[in-house]
Amino acid sequence: MKKLIVHGDPGLRKDGIIDYDGEEMRVFSIQRQGDYHGPDEPQLWCTIGTDDEREDFERRTYVPHWLEVDTIDAEALDVVKSGGDLNV
Numbered sequence: 001m002k003k004l005i006v007h008g009d010p011g012l013r014k015d016g017i018i019d020y021d022g023e024e025m026r027v028f029s030i031q032r033q034g035d036y037h038g039p040d041e042p043q044l045w046c047t048i049g050t051d052d053e054r055e056d057f058e059r060r061t062y063v064p065h066w067l068e069v070d071t072i073d074a075e076a077l078d079v080v081k082s083g084g085d086l087n088v
Helices: 051-059
Strands: 002-007 017-020 023-033 043-049 068-073 078-081
Touching: 023 051, 043 051
Parallel strands: 002 068
Antiparallel strands: 002 043, 017 023, 017 078, 023 043
8 A cells, every 4th residue: 555646637536446557556545635725736645555455444454654655647647447426
């Protein structure tokens, strides 16, 4: 499990699936930053992980401050499934 900061908005929402570092990762949660005060484009602060880590996330059996943090531009992120209400 890790935190991923996405610079820009690739249309990703909660429960989406991304291809990150050659592995399909689930998006467990997203906090959108910078809409009113901040950078020119929004930032999505995502908690991502594998299917095996879903239960740890839901039960909160991890320390958020100790998660590894990576950053990526929205154009470089491969969204497999956007998640949320955007799926038709």
